[in-house]
Amino acid sequence: MTQILIIEDESSIRKALSLGLDSKKYQIDTAENGKDGIQKATNKKYDVILSDLCLPDINGLEVIKTIKACSPDIISIVITGNGNIESTKSAIRLEVNDYLEKPLSINKVHDSLQKALKQRDYKRNKQRRKIIEIVESYNKNSNKSMENKLTKRNSNEDVSMLVHQINNPLCCINGSAELGMLNLDDKDAIIKFFKDILTAAKKINHINRELLSLNKYEERPKEVVDIKTLLISSIKMFEDLMTIKKVSLKIDLNQYDEDEKFVLGNKFDIEQIFKNLILNSIESMEESVEKWIKIKLELDREGTKILIHIQDSGSGITADNIDKCFNKYFTTKSHGTGLGLSVVKRVVDNCYGSINVTSTIGKGTLFTIQLPVYNLI
Ligand SMILES: Nc1ncnc2c1ncn2[C@@H]1O[C@H](COP(=O)(O)OP(=O)(O)OP(=O)(O)O)[C@@H](O)[C@H]1O
Numbered sequence: 155m156t157q158i159l160i161i162e163d164e165s166s167i168r169k170a171l172s173l174g175l176d177s178k179k180y181q182i183d184t185a186e187n188g189k190d191g192i193q194k195a196t197n198k199k200y201d202v203i204l205s206d207l208c209l210p211d212i213n214g215l216e217v218i219k220t221i222k223a224c225s226p227d228i229i230s231i232v233i234t235g236n237g238n239i240e241s242t243k244s245a246i247r248l249e250v251n252d253y254l255e256k257p258l259s260i261n262k263v264h265d266s267l268q269k270a271l272k273q274r275d276y277k278r279n280k281q282r283r284k285i286i287e288i289v290e291s292y293n294k295n296s297n298k299s300m301e302n303k304l305t306k307r308n309s310n311e312d313v314s315m316l317v318h319q320i321n322n323p324l325c326c327i328n329g330s331a332e333l334g335m336l337n338l339d340d341k342d343a344i345i346k347f348f349k350d351i352l353t354a355a356k357k358i359n360h361i362n363r364e365l366l367s368l369n370k371y372e373e374r375p376k377e378v379v380d381i382k383t384l385l386i387s388s389i390k391m392f393e394d395l396m397t398i399k400k401v402s403l404k405i406d407l408n409q410y411d412e413d414e415k416f417v418l419g420n421k422f423d424i425e426q427i428f429k430n431l432i433l434n435s436i437e438s439m440e441e442s443v444e445k446w447i448k449i450k451l452e453l454d455r456e457g458t459k460i461l462i463h464i465q466d467s468g469s470g471i472t473a474d475n476i477d478k479c480f481n482k483y484f485t486t487k488s489h490g491t492g493l494g495l496s497v498v499k500r501v502v503d504n505c506y507g508s509i510n511v512t513s514t515i516g517k518g519t520l521f522t523i524q525l526p527v528y529n530l531i
Pocket residue numbers: 318321430434435438466468469470471475479484485486487489490491492493494495496519
């Protein structure tokens with residue numbers, strides 16, 4: 155739903171606009187002065203700011219300018235009762251989307267909003283197409299250069315990496331099947347467990363296809379990846395296993411409300427980051443009294459990197475092992491292959507990101523991944 159912030163000091167106009175636009179199915183917030191408006195726009199993401207020109211504290215154009223400094227994509231519409239040529243000119247210079255004179259009618263405002271929203275969507279779609287073109291041309295070029303490296307490639311290494319990746323969905327299948335056995339009388343639960351098993355089986359299918367195509371290796375194409383959605387679907391795969399292992403999950407995605415940002419990478423590969431880290435966390439908590447995993451997404455201050463934090467209350471990693479844990483084949487587990495974190499590192503490097511780990515023995519471990527994000531608009 156389109157989110158609109160109305161900044162208007164005259165309460166009758168503010169209320170009339172709010173009620174009228176609410177009836178047109180917009181989501182409305184209001185502010186009665188410039189300071190309050192800036193504060194609200196700092197705390198929440200709006201699509202449109204509809205501001206009176208003459209506010210009691212700050213000039214409406216200044217308010218828009220301040221908000222636009224942080225949200226350059228926001229649509230701005232100025233309302234005025236005493237428009238003059240000078241302020242009209244500076245409004246245009248600031249690129250406000252429209253300029254409406256009082257008295258206002260809801261239809262007039264609605265028309266102006268629709269026009270501005272259409273223009274914004276057109277601009278975004280154009281930008282999206284451009285990004286997709288860039289990604290496609292990147293993929294074409296990188297495939298060409300990969301062909302040259304083909305002979306040097308150690309395909310055994312790829313085979314072991316892929317076989318390792320089968321472990322994650324297999325763990326999910328085991329977890330769902332065990333829960334199913336415990337809930338044989340609950341038809342709805344059984345349906346859910348079967349669905350989870352099918353999802354995990356599809357993953358294994360996918361990995362098999364990758365294995366079969368190894369002898370004609372191509373770098374997996376980069377694509378526009380919506381990290382939040384991918385993270386949520388990866389977490390879902392582990393829900394049953396976490397229930398069995400009595401591990402609680404705290405997810406904080408509120409700091410990352412960015413529909414227009416994306417990571418450039420391969421979805422299948424990035425999924426492996428989440429799955430390997432979550433599975434390691436679950437496995438580290440066998441002996442723990444407290445069993446929790448916290449997952450948090452946020453944007454760095456500059457808005458150029460997404461930070462993904464995955465923290466657990468598990469056994470922790472010793473200082474000696476922390477330096478080795480990303481090494482291929484390094485494992486402290488009797489059943490481990492020691493490939494999980496090396497896959498994670500390889501994928502993070504391919505996305506031009508970085509990964510950091512801090513750990514306290516007996517308390518737990520925190521992995522933080524930074525990946526560059528790009529704007530869709
Ligand atoms: N969250 C964690 N808590 C404690 N130790 C960890 C954690 N993540 C990784 N480790 C340590 O790092 C080692 C390497 O992890 P990695 O995922 O690469 O391999 P593995 O889990 O041992 O085996 P595999 O992933 O192949 O099943 C682990 O054996 C473990 O000692």
